Amino acid sequence: MKTQSVSEFAAQAKTGNIDLEENTHKILDKILKAENCNFFNSVSKDLALHQARELKAKIKAGKQVGRLFGVPVSVKDCICVKGVESRAGSKILEGYFPTFDATVVLKAKAEGAIIIGKTSQDEFGFGTFSTNTGLGFKAPRNPLDSERSCGGSSGGSAGITAFADFTHVSIAESTGGSIACPASFCGVAGFTPTYGLVSRFGLIDYANSLDKIGSMGKTVADSALLLETISGHDEKDSTSLNEKISFSPEASAKGMKIGVIKEFFGEGINPDVSKIAWASIKKLEKSGAKIREISLPLNAKYAIPAYYLIAMAESSTNLAKYCGMRYGAHENLSGSFNEYFSKVRSNNFGEEAKRRILLGTFARMSGFRDAYYLRAMKARTKLINEFKLAFKEFDVLVNPTMPVIAPKFFEIEKLSPIEQYAMDLCTVPSNIAGLPHISINAGFSQKMPVGIMLTAGHLKEQILFKVASVLEESQ
């Protein structure tokens, strides 16, 4: 049975035809029963039921408003929810109960959303498969095949979105592809907005100049509606743009100039994945889009190294604050502050976090700073310019979201860090350039979903909505 869309559900809920308390109870039960899928790092049962009762009271009072009225919304663990343990998937944040809501959470709540819990992820977002979990956390299992990964780093968000047989959307986050990748592996819609369109206030940072909060839903419309409600200027985030998105529901690719990124259909891309992506492109052509190949040689070659240098340099400073002093994991007090900080950090960071702290610190030390960090920043400008040129000719660029279908856990274990980083080949360029992109399902290979990714120019989210809707309808 098809689940109700978010807008249908909200409209129903407002009439009082859905008992929100009962519905929320039912959903929480389902989540708890699926505990071994590891979609959640914490389930905010009390908060959700409290909100459900409040919304019921609003209906009684005739004050039922909001585009997400009564809709269950999950939130990636790295996004602060007031009073709910928010750990970004790391043991070092054990016991951190934020005293404030992230702006996106505040906005969603104001629209009537019911926050059901914090979804699992790679520790601080450091991964592509949600397998780089913090100490004591478990990787989410793909709802289509529990031996396979959900993708990452927003793995839990994609997992629960695909798993849910109820109306639900998820607030996810992407630094280098962390929304598109798991959306692709789980077969859902993942919308990553233009950098700055959605406030980052309340986001536990991975890399500040790259982090973007976005949305996931079963459909393009669901994810777009969530994105619409959480977007907009926020004076608490200096990098937030003075822009707000509002989508007009429309499915059309007519006259659209679509560029197929040549480099992302060749070497390193699974042929089956390539084939499925091309089939989607043909559908767009049938709908009246003009298809042409385009080459992005700089992005294909330099986006990954530049991205990882910048992301690691920034994350190594973001992670400096975790030292067992003010919040999070503590150890017995002994020795000098240096010894104590080292002990807390040694005992509570996972392996990938430690790797990135070391590499990131190295890349910004004097003597190496010019060769690595500053060079990567300069490269980034060139990568953005390559996109700008491309968008003079095209409305949308297209590529398979991931080079492969969701891998099995034992396959991931065999990959070296470098091989893992290379998996982000197709998602990193749009992310390093801060461009809006959406990943939706394009078909199946070995019964597993294959995602296709559409990228548009800065603040052109509406174009993505239109084109992605065409593909969705043709499924």
Add this chain to the structure above:
Amino acid sequence: MIGLECHVQLDTYSKLFCSCPTKPETEEPNSACCEICLGMPGSKPVLNKKALDYALKVALALNCKINEKFFFSRKTYFYPDMSKNFQITQYEIPIGSQGFIELSSGKKICIRRVHLEEDPAALVHESGLLSSSYCLVNYNRSGIPLIEIVTEPDMASPQEAREFLDQLTMILSYLDVFDFENGTLKADCNLSVVGNERAEIKNVTGKRNVEKALEFEAKRQLELVKQGKQIVRETRGFDEKNLSTKSLRKKETEEDYGYIFEGDLVAFELTKKKIDAIRKSLPELHSDKAKRLAKEFGISEYDAKVISGSKFLSDLFEEFAKASSAKTANFFVSGVFVSIAHYENKEPEEMAPRLNVSQLKELLALFEQNRINEKALKEAAIAHITKGKNPLDFIKENCLFKEASSGEVEKIVEKVLSANPKAVADLKAGNEKSLNFLVGLAMRESKGKAEPREIKRIIEEKTK
């Protein structure tokens, strides 16, 4: 050669990146902080525009070139007073660069850069820095705006460094961006003897200590050079009690802070219009003011310089001059008040909270009307400033009015003397007892209001 890195707290209402007050209502530790200045995960800084304006004012007043595009950076190092283990500061492009301050000799001390940054929290070692086995952290200070002013190594002596700082604080007082009462001025002082390595004295608080630290350090280094010994490159600390410096750590290389851009703040772009507006808003600075005061009030150039040495002093002077006369105001401000401040080892601004201006105006009015003398004015002022005494009460209680001390008492004494010729004769013959007898009579006559010492003095005068 001496170069200074001065850190000055800016007197804004709220902190640099959050809305917490810089001066909380209570002294309670950790009462004025929020998720931002505590560096809680998820929080983000937002620049206080007022602090930026203040920093621009300082940079302009220090004759700096303003960088229209600038940004903030993260300076990373682990220390318990750092809420995020990185400090948000400026690295590549500061707000201002290439400025100078001109000393009275005409020599220009070049300023390399002026930048804006956040103050770390305060560490409290309850039982002393060395003996405490733990330390407490007070985040009320965390995030207070600081400007760092870095000079070139242009100063040739501790005295020049002191004059530089005097000029700097003068400018700060005129710009009204520094709270002399609660704010702190700290400096890292670099000193080297030409041809030798330099030593840095870290974190010296206050102008006087900077001068003392440099005096000690200059002597120490010159002595080493004289003995043919090598000066090692090191970081030293200043001991305020012994007025000496001691080695903290050797410094083979520059510290490596791994600076990166602060991605939570955007790059700032100032318009020419904005810079011009700030330039126009700069108040009359001290050199212009000194000239104006000398001309307008007819006081000596020297006094005008002393008075315009701080905005506080000159404002005080102008207020008193309006209420009484320029002469009286000048006598009080540059003669009395400045010397009390000097005696107390305080900047005039620091004495501000002790002054009750309206009470002092009454005191100056008495002086103006010739009802009290200079000595009485000084004594009353000292009692007011050091003990919080109402100066008028002080004058009354100590009978310092001219009429009480000379006029009336003199009449009483004359009356007593002419009524007791025998006692006067005895006194003239050297009988001390008759002096006490006459004083007693005069006291009775004045109904106890006159002072025995005063009576004694007048009798002695009249019977010589």
